[in-house]
Amino acid sequence: MKVKIKSWTGVATWRWVANDDSCGICRMPFDGCCSDCRLPGDDCPLVWGQCSHCFHIHCIMKWLQSQQLHQQCPMCRQEWKFKE
Amino acid sequence: MGSIWQDKGTVTFEEKWPAMRPTVLKLLRQECVSRAEWQDLFWAVHKVCLWDEKGPPKVQKALQDDILDFITHAQARVLDQHEDQALLKAYISEWRKFFQQCNYLPLPFNQLESALAGKTTTSVSKKVQNDDSIVRKLMLDSWNASIFSNIKQRLQDSAMKLVHAERNGEAFDSQLVIGVRESYVNLCSNSGDKLQIYRENFEKAYIEATKSFYRVKAPQYLEANGVQNYMKYAELKLREEEQRGDKYLESFSGSLQNLNECCVEVLVTTFRDTILAECSQMIKNNETDKLQLMFKLMDRVPDGIQPMLNALEEHIVSAGLADMVAAADTITQDSEQYVEKLLDLFQRFSKLVTEAFNEDPRFLTARDKAYKEKGIGNKTQPESKCPELLANYCDMLLRKTPLSKKLTADEIESKLKDVLLVLKYVSNKDVFMRYHKAHLTRRLILDTSADSEKEENMVEWLREVGMPADYVNKLARMFQDIKVSEDLNQQFKETIRTTTKSSVADNLNIKILNAGAWARGSDRVAVSLPMELEDFIPEVEDFYRKKHSGRKLQWHHHMSNGTITFSNNMGRFDLDVTTFQMAVMFAWNQRTHDKISFDNLRLATELPDPELRRTLWSLVAFPKMKRQVLSMSGEVTSPKDFTENTLFWVNQEFAPIKNGKPQKRGKVNLIGRLQLSTEKSKEEDNEGIVQLRILRTQEAIVKILKMRKRISNAQLQTELVEMLKNMFLPSKKLIKEQLEWLIEHKYMKRDDDNINIFIYMA
Numbered sequence: 001m002k003v004k005i006k007s008w009t010g011v012a013t014w015r016w017v018a019n020d021d022s023c024g025i026c027r028m029p030f031d032g033c034c035s036d037c038r039l040p041g042d043d044c045p046l047v048w049g050q051c052s053h054c055f056h057i058h059c060i061m062k063w064l065q066s067q068q069l070h071q072q073c074p075m076c077r078q079e080w081k082f083k084e
Numbered sequence: 085m086g087s088i089w090q091d092k093g094t095v096t097f098e099e100k101w102p103a104m105r106p107t108v109l110k111l112l113r114q115e116c117v118s119r120a121e122w123q124d125l126f127w128a129v130h131k132v133c134l135w136d137e138k139g140p141p142k143v144q145k146a147l148q149d150d151i152l153d154f155i156t157h158a159q160a161r162v163l164d165q166h167e168d169q170a171l172l173k174a175y176i177s178e179w180r181k182f183f184q185q186c187n188y189l190p191l192p193f194n195q196l197e198s199a200l201a202g203k204t205t206t207s208v209s210k211k212v213q214n215d216d217s218i219v220r221k222l223m224l225d226s227w228n229a230s231i232f233s234n235i236k237q238r239l240q241d242s243a244m245k246l247v248h249a250e251r252n253g254e255a256f257d258s259q260l261v262i263g264v265r266e267s268y269v270n271l272c273s274n275s276g277d278k279l280q281i282y283r284e285n286f287e288k289a290y291i292e293a294t295k296s297f298y299r300v301k302a303p304q305y306l307e308a309n310g311v312q313n314y315m316k317y318a319e320l321k322l323r324e325e326e327q328r329g330d331k332y333l334e335s336f337s338g339s340l341q342n343l344n345e346c347c348v349e350v351l352v353t354t355f356r357d358t359i360l361a362e363c364s365q366m367i368k369n370n371e372t373d374k375l376q377l378m379f380k381l382m383d384r385v386p387d388g389i390q391p392m393l394n395a396l397e398e399h400i401v402s403a404g405l406a407d408m409v410a411a412a413d414t415i416t417q418d419s420e421q422y423v424e425k426l427l428d429l430f431q432r433f434s435k436l437v438t439e440a441f442n443e444d445p446r447f448l449t450a451r452d453k454a455y456k457e458k459g460i461g462n463k464t465q466p467e468s469k470c471p472e473l474l475a476n477y478c479d480m481l482l483r484k485t486p487l488s489k490k491l492t493a494d495e496i497e498s499k500l501k502d503v504l505l506v507l508k509y510v511s512n513k514d515v516f517m518r519y520h521k522a523h524l525t526r527r528l529i530l531d532t533s534a535d536s537e538k539e540e541n542m543v544e545w546l547r548e549v550g551m552p553a554d555y556v557n558k559l560a561r562m563f564q565d566i567k568v569s570e571d572l573n574q575q576f577k578e579t580i581r582t583t584t585k586s587s588v589a590d591n592l593n594i595k596i597l598n599a600g601a602w603a604r605g606s607d608r609v610a611v612s613l614p615m616e617l618e619d620f621i622p623e624v625e626d627f628y629r630k631k632h633s634g635r636k637l638q639w640h641h642h643m644s645n646g647t648i649t650f651s652n653n654m655g656r657f658d659l660d661v662t663t664f665q666m667a668v669m670f671a672w673n674q675r676t677h678d679k680i681s682f683d684n685l686r687l688a689t690e691l692p693d694p695e696l697r698r699t700l701w702s703l704v705a706f707p708k709m710k711r712q713v714l715s716m717s718g719e720v721t722s723p724k725d726f727t728e729n730t731l732f733w734v735n736q737e738f739a740p741i742k743n744g745k746p747q748k749r750g751k752v753n754l755i756g757r758l759q760l761s762t763e764k765s766k767e768e769d770n771e772g773i774v775q776l777r778i779l780r781t782q783e784a785i786v787k788i789l790k791m792r793k794r795i796s797n798a799q800l801q802t803e804l805v806e807m808l809k810n811m812f813l814p815s816k817k818l819i820k821e822q823l824e825w826l827i828e829h830k831y832m833k834r835d836d837d838n839i840n841i842f843i844y845m846a
Contacts, residue, residue, distance in 0.1 A: 002676050002734070003669050005616055006658060007591035008646030010624065011529055012637045013599040031599070038554075039561060041598035042568070046634055054634070 016046045018054040024075050025059035034058045048083040051076050101146055104128045108147065111189050112154045114181050125192040147193070147219065151226050158182065159231045171235065172242040176263040182227060183266065190219035224270055232267055239264050240285060244293045247332065251297055261332050269334050279334065287339045290332065291346045294325065298350045306355060311362050315377045318351045322384075348384045356385055364395040367436070368403070375440035393450040400433050400454035419476035420487060426470075427502045430455065455509035471512045474503055475519030481534075482542065483527050488534040496535075500542060504549050511813035517555045518773065520546075524559060525602065526758045528566050529595060529643050539563070550810050561601040569595045576627055583623070594624055596637065611641050611663065612690040614670045642695070642759050647751075650713070654739040655748035659713070660755050664691060664699040669713075672734050679717070679731040697723035698759070700732065706754055710741045713754065781814050781822045789832055789844035797840040 016030045026035045033044035034056035047057045053075045064071050064080060071080045107121045133140055158178045165171040243264040268282035306314040325347045333339040359378060366375050382388030407429060433451055441447040480487045481496050488496060507516060527533045540563055547556045573593050625637055644663040649656060671680060671688040686696055701723035703714040717731040739746035784807045788800060801819060808814050826832050835841035
């Protein structure tokens with residue numbers, strides 16, 4: 001063999017894998033950030049509920065805080081539990 | 085009781101005056117007065133004023149008679165002289181004596197002052213100012229009436245003659261002139277404006293004399309010695325006259341200022357155009373001393389500076405332009421030379437402004453204006469290459485290059501600061517930032533930064549010079565991201581060390597980046613990777629999924645890179661290559677000596693046509709390399725000329741050449757400038773910057789209108805430029821198009837009565 005790899009650096013970017021394109025609360029794309037943030041990425045992460053719906057963490061936290069009695073998913077009205 | 089009467093009897097004026105008079109006369113004549121006589125006089129005046137009701141007027145009358153008598157004698161002595169000079173001398177000597185006495189004689193008569201004023205309290209009398217004293221006024225008025233008013237014209241004329249003689253370099257007793265001035269100032273009876281007579285006579289005559297003197301002298305000098313020497317002359321004379329005026333003219337009277345104006349008028353303003361005509365030549369010859377002189381002179385003249393500013397501006401633009409055009413061929417290619425040239429010019433002109441014009445703000449403004457013009461104007465194309473070249477130069481300083489290795493850290497820092505200085509005058513800052521970001525991306529991905537601390541400093545400096553915050557934040561974010569990615573890479577290496585036994589695994593790295601901060605567009609190029617790497621990809625993805633759920637990876641193989649060992653008949657070499665180059669090279673792994681057609685290479689690598697062409701080109705025609713890694717059939721001048729059937733094969737003669745000899749071992753970098761985008765997205769990129777400018781312009785217009793509600797076209801344009809200038813300078817056409825677009829889409833409208841007024845529509 002004449003050509004051998006000595007070292008290699010692979011470059012990749014990461015994106016969110018969500019079952020939707022945009023956040024159901026703020027309607028901003030998941031590739032972007034919620035309306036309160038300036039830059040997408042680690043500072044504005046996404047979270048999934050056990051119901052498999054996905055939101056910007058800032059958006060769902062705001063929603064949950066505004067709920068008095070039952071903390072429900074805004075999409076399916078099931079009780080909201082963070083998916084581990 | 086008897087003694088009081090006795091006392092009263094001896095304090096009438098008639099009884100006291102014979103004792104007082106000799107002392108008064110002695111005082112007038114400036115003869116010796118003993119302490120006892122001096123004190124007796126005080127006592128006598130006091131007594132007379134206190135006890136003799138009719139005393140004070142009588143004292144005054146007697147005093148006046150004696151003063152008049154004295155003055156009459158003095159007058160006779162002065163007027164004896166018929167010749168002007170002698171008259172002046174005699175007058176001055178009499179005047180000085182008399183003037184001195186004006187300060188002493190009134191003192192004993194203080195009591196008289198208050199008595200005449202009808203007040204007897206001593207506290208008031210103490211407040212009576214010597215200057216206002218009645219006796220003093222009496223003395224001066226009498227002097228004025230009997231001597232000065234008769235001969236003042238002659239005195240003045242001879243004084244002016246003396247000044248004239250002094251201007252011609254003759255020495256004389258300056259007291260003579262000063263004495264005449266003092267006479268004028270002190271002999272004014274108009275108490276409201278004490279300087280009136282002085283101003284109307286002496287000052288006027290003095291200034292007139294000065295003017296007529298130089299009206300003759302100045303043109304002669306100019307004619308005989310030329311402009312440059314004349315400037316020295318004028319400057320010298322201005323200073324001389326200022327000193328002379330200080331000596332002969334009354335200070336605090338505004339005379340000096342009048343004199344100054346007159347001198348400037350006659351010495352400088354008259355010759356303004358002649359002097360200014362030399363300006364551009366001096367700037368051209370960099371004659372800072374002379375320019376400084378000219379600056380000093382012209383600064384005194386109304387509208388004197390403006391032509392100099394114009395000349396400077398013109399010179400910077402034209403000289404800068406000439407230099408740039410002369411070297412155009414080399415410098416547009418070579419960013420180092422270009423920027424050094426630019427900095428050189430910049431420093432040269434800045435030095436000129438500093439040395440010749442003391443960094444006068446008006447000249448700094450003119451300089452800045454010219455630089456801006458130069459920044460845009462030095463290329464015929466609308467889009468100057470300047471920002472790109474500046475960014476390239478920064479890259480050379482920040483990357484590990486021969487240039488950055490040669491320089492010390494401080495030198496690099498000062499050069500970077502220089503670039504930022506020049507950047508201030510570049511209008512397309514957005515273009516600079518785009519290139520700068522691209523270069524930074526390359527440096528971070530290839531790990532070629534010369535000094536990571538300097539990299540981060542640079543980001544802060546860009547912030548300091550007013551680059552838009554979101555641009556700068558993105559750069560800062562890239563550094564963060566690289567650090568996060570390094571940690572991740574460490575964890576990953578530990579993971580695969582336990583699971584994989586592949587020998588390559590140790591030397592595999594990953595850079596997993598945040599799409600938001602780095603990538604533009606979602607271009608993804610398919611490529612068939614060498615086997616080892618192909619196996620490695622799922623492992624990374626697996627690892628990452630475990631670390632961060634809900635995320636997926638997108639590979640950017642056009643940015644991935646590595647080192648391969650390559651051996652041929654000449655020896656074994658380490659080649660730094662891109663992943664695409666790697667994929668192409670691996671096509672020969674099983675068939676080392678085959679010639680492979682373009683078409684077959686495409687099948688083997690799965691690269692899209694344009695990417696394959698570009699990659700092959702970098703292997704058959706890598707710039708500045710004597711022997712290429714691959715050979716090919718036929719001659720081509722650009723990657724576009726490859727046909728389906730062009731054959732490529734491994735060049736068995738390939739070797740790096742050092743000192744004219746092929747080497748057996750060595751490391752060769754074939755990456756060149758790492759490609760950050762695919763051919764397709766490159767076009768999009770150029771459109772992207774135009775598109776972005778359109779959006780920025782619209783955004784800015786709406787912002788302004790939202791704030792102002794109503795705004796005139798001119799003001800809108802100004803504010804718009806102000807808002808956008810840190811990114812780019814919007815063209816008139818661009819603004820107009822965007823205004824039309826916004827009007828069409830009902831964001832705003834024109835005023836019904838005035839089409840130059842825009843109104844915001846919510």
